[in-house]
Amino acid sequence: MILHEKKNIIFDLGNVVVDIDLNITMERFRKLGFKKEGDFLNKYQQIGIFNDFEEGRVSAGEFVEGLKAYMKAGVTDEEIIEAWNVIIGDYKEDRIETILKLKETHGVYLLSNTNELHVEVCENKVPLVGSLNKLFNKTYYSHEMGMSKPNRNIFEALLKDAGIKAEETLFLDDSKANVEAARKLGIESWLVEYPDQWVPRMKALIKER
Incomplete structure (x- = not known):
C-alpha cells in the first residue's frame, strides 16, 4: 500500500492506541x-x-x-x-506521535467498541495532546452510536458522518472479525496482533510518501 492512495485512517482503541488487558x-x-x-x-x-x-x-x-x-x-x-x-493500560508516546504525523496529511478517526466508564478513563490521559478528541479528527464510540463492530452499520455510519469513502480509507483493528467486516465494505484493513505492530509499518510508509 502507498500511503498517499488513502485519505483517511480509522483506528481501533484497545490494543491499537492504548494497551488493555x-x-x-x-x-x-x-x-x-x-x-x-x-x-x-x-x-x-x-x-x-x-x-x-x-x-x-x-x-x-x-x-x-x-x-x-x-x-x-x-x-x-x-x-x-x-x-x-483496571483493564485500561498505558498509551505509548511512539503511537501517539505516529498518529499526529499521519494527521498532518490524513483524516484520522477513532472507532471503538467501548462504554462510558472506560471512556472516562481513556479520554483525558493521552500523552502529548491530552485527550483523544485532540488526537483524532473525530471519535466514534459504540455506546454513543448504539451499535458495535463487526456490524457493518457502524462502519457505514462513520463513513457517512465523516463524509469519507471506503476505498480511500485504511482501518486498523486487533479483531479479525472487525477487519473482515471492514474489508467487505471495501475498506483496506490491517489486523493488529499486538499493540506496537502497526507503528514501524506506518513509519516506513510515512518515509516513502
Missing part, C-alpha cells in the same frame, strides 16, 4: 465472586449486560447494579468500577 479485569471479578466471566467476556466480543453497556442500552449505574447479581454479597459500586476499569 482483559485478564486483569477477569481476575479482579473472580475475587469479587464473579464466576461466569467466560460466559460474558472474551477479548473480542461481549455478551449480555456487557454488550448492552457497550451499545448504550444500559447506563453505568444499571451496569454496575446488574453485575452485583453475579457477585458475592456486600460488593460495592466502587469495587466493581475499579475492577472494570
